[in-house]
Amino acid sequence: MILGTAEDSVKRNPKETNNMAKQPKTTSEHLISIYGYITGLKREVSSIKNNHLKHLHQDIEGLHTKVDRILYAILGGLGATILTLIGLFT
Numbered sequence: 001m002i003l004g005t006a007e008d009s010v011k012r013n014p015k016e017t018n019n020m021a022k023q024p025k026t027t028s029e030h031l032i033s034i035y036g037y038i039t040g041l042k043r044e045v046s047s048i049k050n051n052h053l054k055h056l057h058q059d060i061e062g063l064h065t066k067v068d069r070i071l072y073a074i075l076g077g078l079g080a081t082i083l084t085l086i087g088l089f090t
Contacts, residue, residue: 024030 024033
């Protein structure tokens with residue numbers, strides 16, 4: 001058996017691609033297929049909600065504390081500068 005070249009794969013009709021899934025023929029088979037697809041999407045959304053969003057929330061909390069530290073350092077330096085200037089001019 002001779003395997004096709006890259007040119008052969010470009011010339012193929014996209015409808016001729018062989019998917020491993022069996023194509024539904026009746027309306028009930030289409031509905032069952034759609035129901036399975038929706039169930040898979042629900043699982044993926046649930047996984048994203050329960051796993052990735054928790055990690056994202058933890059990362060945001062970590063950034064929040066870092067920003068707070070920087071803000072307090074800036075405010076402390078500003079306050080010290082103001083007190084120094086007030087001391088110089090009085």
